[in-house]
Amino acid sequence: MGTMLKVEDINVYYGAIHAIKGISLEVNEGEIVTLIGANGAGKSTILRTISGLLKPKIGKIEFEGQNIAGIAAQRIVKSGISQVPEGRRIFANMTVMENLDLGAYVRSDKAGIQEDLKMVFARFPRLEERKTQEAGTLSGGEQQMLAMGRALMSRPRLLLLDEPSMGLAPLLIKEIFSIIQDINKTGTTVLLVEQNANMALSIANRAYVLETGRITLAGAAKDLAASEAVRKAYLGG
Structure with a gap:
């Protein structure tokens, strides 16, 4: 199981705002990896940078060994990454x-x-x-x-999902998440950004916790789901 996506020390600015401050993360082939964090933590910005809609000021993004930081979004789709945008x-x-x-x-x-x-x-x-x-x-x-x-x-070989549960009723969220698992089982690697931390951690292999543009915690999804700090901040107690 090789590393499919490797994000190294990326910094992204919106005008003068330093939105992403030196983030590194990896996604291995066949995994579901999730990014969780409060609104405005920078989760969507990371996905948009990976899919080529935003360019990092510094840092490297490697997909299957190729540096894709800053290349056109259309070429990134051709290389095997597809994003389901927020909203x-x-x-x-x-x-x-x-x-x-x-x-x-x-x-x-x-x-x-x-x-x-x-x-x-x-x-x-x-x-x-x-x-x-x-x-x-x-x-x-x-x-x-x-x-x-x-x-x-x-x-796509890598599917980027940005807030798939947003605005959906609980039953539909369950259905969408079981479809995400199914897509993953049939061979597509998934990087998931999600407000609903409970659902995200329940299907992911690994997770990263994002706070105002920085990764503060990373590990196996089940460990993070059990962690006191994560439970307090994101899992409602």
Whole structure:
């Protein structure tokens, strides 16, 4: 099980704000790794830097041995990383099908794309039922499924998930998280940013705790879930 993603000492600024202060983390092949922390700790900023939407001022990001810090987001998707953005950001006035097609835009293997479409529909039957519907008319949970399905259409080796539980009812959160585990079992490595620390730690192998742009704790997810400090701060007692 090799190291798939290696983030070394990255520093990211939003204008004059030093948002990420020298963060290092790793994701090994086949793992689910989660970043937990309060709102505004910098969790989403890290994902956006890995996926190429933000550039680190200093630091290295290696994916499968290649330095990807600062290369164009589209090239990063081509190299095998796909992000499900926070707030779902699907194309509301396009159909479910058109959204999924867009997920595969970096690919030209027609047979493989068809195969993956079948796989997405098997995983998210509700999307198949609504494939000709405009995405904006879907419920919040269905939009989250569509955002995940669209990311999977690029056949990523590493899936970045930004707050997948946001705004969803508890039952749907359970469903989304069991789908994340399923995606991982079928060979996709996952880096998950999540406000719902309980859920995140329950499915992750390892976890990092982020506080105002710095990693303050790291370890096996089950150890962090049992830690007094984490329980007090993030697990409601």
